[in-house]
Amino acid sequence: MPRPVAHAIGYVVHGLGFYHIPHPPLPRAKKELKSALTSVVGGQLSKEQVQQQLQRIFPGKWDWEITDHVQNTFITKFPSKIDLQRAIAFGGADVREAGVPPGTRLQFEVWHEKEEGFLLPKVWIRVYGIRKSLREFLNLWAVGSMLGSTQTVDMEMSRNSDFGRIFIAVLNPRFNPSTLRCGYR
Numbered sequence: 001m002p003r004p005v006a007h008a009i010g011y012v013v014h015g016l017g018f019y020h021i022p023h024p025p026l027p028r029a030k031k032e033l034k035s036a037l038t039s040v041v042g043g044q045l046s047k048e049q050v051q052q053q054l055q056r057i058f059p060g061k062w063d064w065e066i067t068d069h070v071q072n073t074f075i076t077k078f079p080s081k082i083d084l085q086r087a088i089a090f091g092g093a094d095v096r097e098a099g100v101p102p103g104t105r106l107q108f109e110v111w112h113e114k115e116e117g118f119l120l121p122k123v124w125i126r127v128y129g130i131r132k133s134l135r136e137f138l139n140l141w142a143v144g145s146m147l148g149s150t151q152t153v154d155m156e157m158s159r160n161s162d163f164g165r166i167f168i169a170v171l172n173p174r175f176n177p178s179t180l181r182c183g184y185r
């Protein structure tokens with residue numbers, strides 16, 4: 001299997017250059033509908049105390065998986081989506097434990113993991129000045145990489161017109177020319 005290589009892409013236009021590592025499409029992250037952001041309001045609780053309170057509120061043989069998030073908040077996996085919706089609908093739960101100030105509450109909301117990164121915008125460009133004998137798939141693919149990450153080449157349009165048509169992913173479409181003039185020797 002070939003080793004991946006980072007390609008310098010888009011450096012023909014100032015502000016469009018970046019490094020691209022080709023890869024197959026990434027699988028979409030499944031939205032976990034049973035995870036909650038559990039917030040402690042009106043006091044402070046440890047992870048163990050939150051676990052004890054959840055066992056008190058939701059009796060049963062559920063092994064509560066609790067992960068620290070930011071100050072006084074935890075990511076909690078609920079037994080079911082229905083249990084989580086019920087907890088949210090009730091508006092939270094009062095904490096009843098010795099040594100915890102009165103008015104301390106647990107509040108719940110659905111937690112979605114944020115996806116990292118972003119999708120690059122994609123644009124079509126026309127490339128003029130390439131003689132018909134050079135207007136082939138691989139040549140046009142290479143020309144597209146001068147402006148961005150080439151996604152596809154419209155060979156039907158490129159064969160039947162005096163320009164090459166290329167679909168590319170770019171950092172900022174406003175910097176991208178809609179046409180590109182190429183010279184050759």
